[in-house]
Amino acid sequence: xxxxxxxxxxxxxxxxxxxxxxxxxxxxxxxxxxxxxxxxxxxxxxxxxxxxxxxxxxxxxxxxxxxxxxxxxxxxxxxxxxxxxxxxxxxxxxxxxxxxxxxxxxxxxxxxxxxxxxxxxxxxxxxxxxxxxxxxxxxxxxxxxxxxxxxxxxxxxxxxxxxxxxxxxxxxxxxxxxxxxxxxxxxxxxxxxxxxxxxxxxxxxxxxxxxxxxxxxxxxxxxxxxxxxxxxxxxxxxxxxxxxxxxxxxxxxxxxxxxxxxxxxxxxxxxxxxxxxxxxxxxxxxxxxxxxx
Numbered sequence: 305x306x307x308x309x310x311x312x313x314x315x316x317x318x319x320x321x322x323x324x325x326x327x328x329x330x331x332x333x334x335x336x337x338x339x340x341x342x343x344x345x346x347x348x349x350x351x352x353x354x355x356x357x358x359x360x361x362x363x364x365x366x367x368x369x370x371x372x373x374x375x376x377x378x379x380x381x382x383x384x385x386x387x388x389x390x391x392x393x394x395x396x397x398x399x400x401x402x403x404x405x406x407x408x409x410x411x412x413x414x415x416x417x418x419x420x421x422x423x424x425x426x427x428x429x430x431x432x433x434x435x436x437x438x439x440x441x442x443x444x445x446x447x448x449x450x451x452x453x454x455x456x457x458x459x460x461x462x463x464x465x466x467x468x469x470x471x472x473x474x475x476x477x478x479x480x481x482x483x484x485x486x487x488x489x490x491x492x493x494x495x496x497x498x499x500x501x502x503x504x505x506x507x508x509x510x511x512x513x514x515x516x517x518x519x520x521x522x523x524x525x526x527x528x529x530x531x532x533x534x535x536x537x538x539x540x541x542x543x544x545x546x547x548x549x550x551x552x553x554x555x556x557x558x559x560x561x562x563x564x565x566x567x568x569x570x571x572x573x574x575x576x577x578x579x580x581x582x583x584x585x586x587x588x589x590x591x592x593x594x595x596x597x
Contacts, residue, residue, distance in 0.1 A: 308569035324348035333385035435461025442472035480508030524560035
């Protein structure tokens with residue numbers, strides 16, 4: 305297993321302007337957004353920029369990713385903003401959970417997915433949220449199955465596809481991730497790639513419960529059963545659980561996929577002017593080198 309550092313430097317529609325004191329200041333589209341980031345334990349380098357933010361998320365917690373709060377929204381329109389990256393168009397908006405509908409640091413994954421995906425591949429995207437990964441894979445020629453427990457998230461993803469004016473082959477499924485994968489195994493359906501971005505805690509459409517630390521191993525074992533052993537199939541896992549370890553995720557993926565080439569590490573965003581790195585999440589990804597047994 306190899307530990308890696310994946311760094312996003314920003315793009316035309318995104319930049320990390322500053323970070324510190326448990327927050328980050330980002331340029332997203334034409335707006336400047338101030339929101340919590342508990343791993344930014346240092347002090348900001350550009351204090352004068354923060355007062356100019358178009359919106360700032362206010363919360364009483366600096367640790368829980370799902371902490372409720374509210375936006376002090378000064379100039380961002382209710383329907384958010386349209387943005388694009390590498391030819392994929394999608395929308396950002398101010399959610400109730402400090403998020404903005406996409407995760408800029410995942411550009412490294414979008415690019416990796418684009419490189420690995422070949423026309424005709426079947427890709428499964430679990431906990432698929434607003435669907436940028438699904439759009440990247442579909443644009444590269446894959447047939448995509450997009451699964452999320454939230455009907456609202458599914459609609460966000462459909463709206464993002466509509467922004468691209470493309471009828472890409474994406475199947476939209478509202479379901480519990482584990483139940484769906486287990487049914488696919490019983491049906492004998494195989495995939496050339498599986499993407500997972502699970503929350504720490506969550507609920508399925510029928511009130512199923514999800515706990516990352518107890519349920520992830522079972523889900524990975526189920527995913528192993530539906531990866532195509534006759535192709536260089538891959539699995540990509542991302543996690544925003546602060547108390548977890550990239551090595552732990554890498555070893556858990558490796559245990560589910562014996563013989564696969566596994567790498568793991570952290571995703572970072574680099575500040576625009578000074579190069580300081582802000583850690584955001586952990587990942588593990590695996591590529592089959594032989595049949596999974």
